Amino acid sequence: xxxxxxxxxxxxxxxxxxxxxxxxxxxxxxxxxxxxxxxxxxxxxxxxxxxxxxxxxxxxxxxxxxxxxxxxxxxxxxxxxxxxxxxxxxxx
Amino acid sequence: xxxxxxxxxxxxxxxxxxxxxxxxxxxxxxxxxxxxxxxxxxxxxxxxxxxxxxxxxxxxxxxxxxxxxxxxxxxxxxxxxxxxxxxxxxxxxxxxxxxxxxxxxxxxxxxxxxxxxxxxxxxxxxxxxxxxxxxxxxxxxxxxxxxx
Numbered sequence: 468x469x470x471x472x473x474x475x476x477x478x479x480x481x482x483x484x485x486x487x488x489x490x491x492x493x494x495x496x497x498x499x500x501x502x503x504x505x506x507x508x509x510x511x512x513x514x515x516x517x518x519x520x521x522x523x524x525x526x527x528x529x530x531x532x533x534x535x536x537x538x539x540x541x542x543x544x545x546x547x548x549x550x551x552x553x554x555x556x557x558x559x
Numbered sequence: 560x561x562x563x564x565x566x567x568x569x570x571x572x573x574x575x576x577x578x579x580x581x582x583x584x585x586x587x588x589x590x591x592x593x594x595x596x597x598x599x600x601x602x603x604x605x606x607x608x609x610x611x612x613x614x615x616x617x618x619x620x621x622x623x624x625x626x627x628x629x630x631x632x633x634x635x636x637x638x639x640x641x642x643x644x645x646x647x648x649x650x651x652x653x654x655x656x657x658x659x660x661x662x663x664x665x666x667x668x669x670x671x672x673x674x675x676x677x678x679x680x681x682x683x684x685x686x687x688x689x690x691x692x693x694x695x696x697x698x699x700x701x702x703x704x705x706x707x
Contacts, residue, residue: 475613476683477694526681526704531616533707551613551681555697556704558612558641558682559597559653559673 468492468546470499475553478525481510482552496527496534496542499550514552526553567638568621570612570682575640575651584638589658593665595673597653599646604689610643610652613681617641620680620705624672632668634659639672641682652684679705 470490474482482503490498504515516522527534528551534542544550567580577596584592599608625637636658646652655672659665677698684695697703 473613475611475681476685479611524699524703528613528616528705531619533705551616553613553681553704554683554694555699556677556679556681557684557695557697558610558617558680559677 468494468544470494470544471547471549472499472503473549473551475551476557477513477554478552481507481513490544492546494544495540496529496544496550497539499544500539503552513554524555526555527551566625566636567640568618568625569640570614570617570621571640571642572644573642575642575654577651577654580638580640580654581656584636584656584658586635586658588660589635591659591662591665593657593659593662593669595653595655595669596651597673599648599650599652601648602686602688605648605686606689607645607647607687608652608684608695609645609687610641610682610684612641612643612683614643616705617680617682621676623706624675624679627675628657628668628672632659632664632671634664634668637668637672639676641676641680643682678703681705 469487472486504511530549621639628637634657638656640654642652657665657669686693
């Protein structure tokens with residue numbers, strides 16, 4: 468199945484802006500994050516801590532809704548889902 | 560259907576015409592229109608900034624902020640326009656117009672709207688200047704980011 472990953476601001480510079488990524492059916496949010504960690508390489512420090520966990524300030528959304536940290540291992544994604552990942556907002 | 564004409568909520572790449580927006584916001588029952596203009600500032604040699612948004616979610620958050628303000632304050636209208644793209648020093652980033660019968664509630668609502676916007680609306684800015692570029696740090700608080 469195809470998941471569309473959108474990254475913004477500094478995370479866009481690290482991961483790319485709008486990526487369709489192929490995953491096996493049944494993939495959960497943690498699967499997507501592991502793929503992003505691989506893609507980020509050395510620059511991933513801005514997004515992941517030393518243990519590979521998402522840093523606390525990172526905001527994650529699925530189809531326009533916030534994803535909570537305790538859902539990462541259980542939230543099963545569907546074909547065509549949009550996942551967004553970004554740092555704290557700074558508009559205005 | 561509410562009793563007021565639909566407010567303007569938008570994210571735009573075009574120059575914001577503040578005067579025209581204020582005129583368009585006026586209604587017969589309003590005695591006060593409080594406007595807030597956020598402008599690109601020359602902070603230590605900043606020449607321009609680039610703004611980007613997660614547009615669908617940003618518009619939805621702006622609508623939520625407007626609806627909240629309309630519920631919590633006795634005001635008649637809220638317009639919010641946020642610009643994205645490349646802006647030079649002095650250009651308008653954000654325009655908030657609150658229309659009300661009287662000034663006090665319009666001032667209070669305006670401040671509330673801007674504070675919420677800075678916390679929750681997914682928009683980011685990068686400064687470009689003499690000394691290179693940098694992302695403006697966002698709100699790292701617990702309530703940071705879209706509420707839902």
